[in-house]
Amino acid sequence: SSLEAGVKIEHVAIWCRDLELLKAFYETYFGARANQKYVNEAKGFESYFLSFDSGARLELMHLPSIPQTTNDPYRQFTGLVHLAISVGSEDRVDDLTEELKKAGHAVLDGPRRTGDGYYESVVFDPENNRIEITV
Numbered sequence: 001s002s003l004e005a006g007v008k009i010e011h012v013a014i015w016c017r018d019l020e021l022l023k024a025f026y027e028t029y030f031g032a033r034a035n036q037k038y039v040n041e042a043k044g045f046e047s048y049f050l051s052f053d054s055g056a057r058l059e060l061m062h063l064p065s066i067p068q069t070t071n072d073p074y075r076q077f078t079g080l081v082h083l084a085i086s087v088g089s090e091d092r093v094d095d096l097t098e099e100l101k102k103a104g105h106a107v108l109d110g111p112r113r114t115g116d117g118y119y120e121s122v123v124f125d126p127e128n129n130r131i132e133i134t135v
Contacts, residue, residue, distance in 0.1 A: 011049065011057035012083060014129060019046055019062040021126050026050050026058065029100060030085055058083070073128035074108070082122070082130035090119045093133050097121040 016022045019037075026032040032050035039046050047061040071077050087096055093111050100123050101107045108130070110121035120134040 009056075011059050012080070013059035013061055014127075015061050015063070015066045016127050017062070017068065018127070019048065019060055022060050023048050023050065025126050026060075029096060030087075032058065052085075054086075073124065073130075082132050084120075084132040084134055086134050088135065090135055093119055093121055093135060096133055097123065 014022070023032075023034050027034065027050070030052065032052055034048045034050050037046055037048055043063065044065070045061070045063045047059055050058040050060065052058075087093055090111070097107055097111050105126070106124040106128075108122040108124065111119065111133075112121070113119050118134055120132050123131050123133060125131055
């Protein structure tokens with residue numbers, strides 16, 4: 001189609017319970033840079049846009065009325081299921097996975113080479129969102 005050249009995923013958003021905790025996690029382990037917090041007092045809505053060196057952005061959003069998920073985070077389910085973040089090398093995948101494990105974050109898989117040739121690990125962020133750490 002004529003749109004293909006200009007189409008890109010602009011950002012992905014996550015509803016979260018603890019906005020500051022998730023912001024700190026992505027800043028600490030993945031080098032994200034947050035904008036100034038947006039607050040809509042009337043709605044009780046707060047958000048940050050986190051930017052990465054690649055140009056990708058992640059929006060973290062909080063609204064007290066959003067219900068917590070009842071999905072079991074250790075099981076797969078339909079819908080958006082993980083965020084893959086490239087860290088540049090297999091050694092960095094190994095090091096970051098170990099750093100996250102030592103900090104108490106669950107490592108669900110890997111690091112390992114997948115059947116289709118990727119090198120990755122799968123971890124939970126502090127709110128049990130799946131993060132694939134890949135080359």
